[in-house]
Amino acid sequence: MRGTTRTVAVAAMSAVALLAAGCGSGSDDGGTEDTGSDTATGGEIVVNGCTPENPLIAGNTSETCGGNILDTITSKLVHYNAEDASPEMDIAESIETEDNQTFTVTIKSDYMFSDGTPVTASSFVDAWNYTAFGPNGQAGGYFFTPIEGYAEVSGEDATVEEMSGLEVVDDQTFTIRTTEPVSNLPVRLGYTAFAPQPEVFFEDPEAFGRNPVGAGPFMFDSWTEGQEIVVVKNPDYSGEFGGSLDQITFRIYQDTDAAYNDLQAGNIDLITAIPTSALIDDRYQSDLPDRNATAETGVIQLIGFNTTADPNLTGEVKKAISMAIDRETINQQIFNGTRVNATGWVSPVVDGYVADVCGEFCVYDPEAAAAQLESAGGYDGELELWYNGDGDHKAWTEATCNSISDALGISCTAQPAVDFATFLTAAGENEYGMFRYGWQMDYPSIENFLAPLYSTNADSNYFGPYDNQEFNDLLTQAAAAGELEEANSLYQQAEALLVDDMPTIPMWYGKAVIGWSDKVNPVTINAFGVPDYAGITVQ
Structure with a gap:
């Protein structure tokens, strides 16, 4: 991105x-x-x-x-x-x-x-x-x-x-x-x-x-x-x-590789995310010379947990799972280094971002992860990491499960839902204990990475649902603050509370990597990770 x-x-x-x-x-x-x-x-x-x-x-x-x-x-x-x-x-x-x-x-x-x-x-x-x-x-x-x-x-x-x-x-x-x-x-x-x-x-x-x-x-x-x-x-x-555009057709795909192939064949003009298969060895750059763009965005990729679906996923167990994930190797092998390993729950593109909020629990350390799991009393069961099958998530979720299994000795398998609509509905109905979750900011504020996801009863709070009154109170105080510095400090304190319960695991900060056909003039990406349609012209 x-x-x-x-x-x-x-x-x-x-x-x-x-x-x-x-x-x-x-x-x-x-x-x-x-x-x-x-x-x-x-x-x-x-x-x-x-x-x-x-x-x-x-x-x-x-x-x-x-x-x-x-x-x-x-x-x-x-x-x-x-x-x-x-x-x-x-x-x-x-x-x-x-x-x-x-x-x-x-x-x-x-x-x-x-x-x-x-x-x-x-x-x-x-x-x-x-x-x-x-x-x-x-x-x-x-x-x-x-x-x-x-x-x-x-x-x-x-x-x-x-x-x-x-x-x-x-x-x-x-x-x-x-x-x-x-x-x-x-x-x-x-x-x-x-x-x-x-x-x-x-x-x-x-x-x-x-x-x-x-x-x-x-x-x-x-x-x-x-x-x-x-x-x-x-x-x-x-x-x-x-x-300037007269018409935009959003063609629905169940597979990102199919969309990429259609782009190369001239059947579509713009792809909003290069598939992982084309990221390997920067193949997309030779496939689409001078017809690709990369930019940092207000997007974060997470692994979410729902303790209603799986009560065994305690905060201490989730810390062990996070430490068992080799983000850097997955980033290099699957995404060709086009992601930024996340160290907290807020994107670096917004004011108030602080690095390393997650601390040791977002650092790959298989020995410490195994010790953490033992200290937490172990995990009884088999993990399933759910993802939407119409997105390009199969490779990285499978690699994530392999990393967890290798470090913790827990069976972990990646499971696809048929499409995003089905996936999100099931997540909202507490059907998944562990699932991939991405967040694109709604508006440019540190608050938007916290309140809609982790406030009690928030619409996008699929994580238990997560309920922490101290967290809620800090957000209320931050919203009422008269000065930017004071507000940011309170939001940062709220973010730090997420370390204790780990409602989600931070994985990567977003980078958008897009490509377009030779019919389209160079395309820019906005801060939300979406092509700037107002700026697109055709040749």
Whole structure:
């Protein structure tokens, strides 16, 4: 995945600071160039895709297969700069606060959905209330936890449907009140769950998920189950981040090698991850000369544990398993050194990162691992390491199991689920004791690598689920901190607590390694590890 580390100093950024950053489009200060539809040169590309877990509803999508589609067809209050993920104004004209607890949001008056209806303050408030309302069962509901009234609407049996902390002032203005100060709230507002929804969504959300409408640079065209999802340019796009492409087809593959072969044959134009088979001896560089790119990203690969599924996986046993994994050899033999061995739970691309948080427990030491397992009382059973079969995970999970077996004398086998949607559903239903887990940051903050995964009842907390009140309290204190340094210190203390229980094992920090056909001009990778579709042009 990527080459040069980029630091994003936004962990405790105030709304006032966000305003100062502004949009920056077309400016001389390094802001994103205006690539609106009036600069279009056209063209179509085919890119490899995967099966979304859920219908394409912004508030119910918390994985990359659906998220990558929604990011092309939705716009949010805030847009993340392709180069460094710094926040820039998009639908928002301004986000103002004096206390990091009451925020006044003013939106641009000319923003439209692709069905021709206007984006209004109610488009946000109604969508957020729908997502947060527990009986609606939306995966993104967790992201509204800081807003006043969330506790009353979020329960499965809740009858209150509107958060008291949201109020529409007029068509272009609404206010947000949080239960405690949340210094980085404006930075979060570019995440998919915070996208607005048009009125047609509320008429039939289920049907909408198969034919979504957004305010983004592209608009949904078609979804052929198991084959492809097509988006086309939105001719009425109102924003400044559009790009030139007329159409993107996300072709669904069950195997990354098949996608790579199709790239070489000219059947697709872009692959978002080079398969491990082509990383060996840098084969992809000779296969795709001058048609590949590498960049560090806000992504981390983990091994997750669910102690509900397997109570024998205590924190002390998990430490032994972690010490039994030869990350460096696997990195070199499987990934040709294109990964960065992880020493903690937070990506180096965000401000607040600290090296070596995991300490000795993320260092390969088979003798110490065996002693640790003995001290923990051993492990009774056979380990299965689950992964999604439509991703390129077979080789490294098998190598990981071999390393664990060799060091600890425990039977360990890698087991594939048919696809990512099936895999994630099973993980959420506590079916896997041990499984591979990857996290791509939703927004550029140290908090995003901690709260959504390890907070009690967080949507992406598949790890037991993990429940540590001291951890929760530190996150609350960090969110309320007025200064970046204070916030980072508290988040770092929370991260350090993960060492005791090891809800996950850090494996590698992300690098994106992509390739493209000779039809496409050079492609850049954004800080989230995704191709910058706005910057893609065809020859």
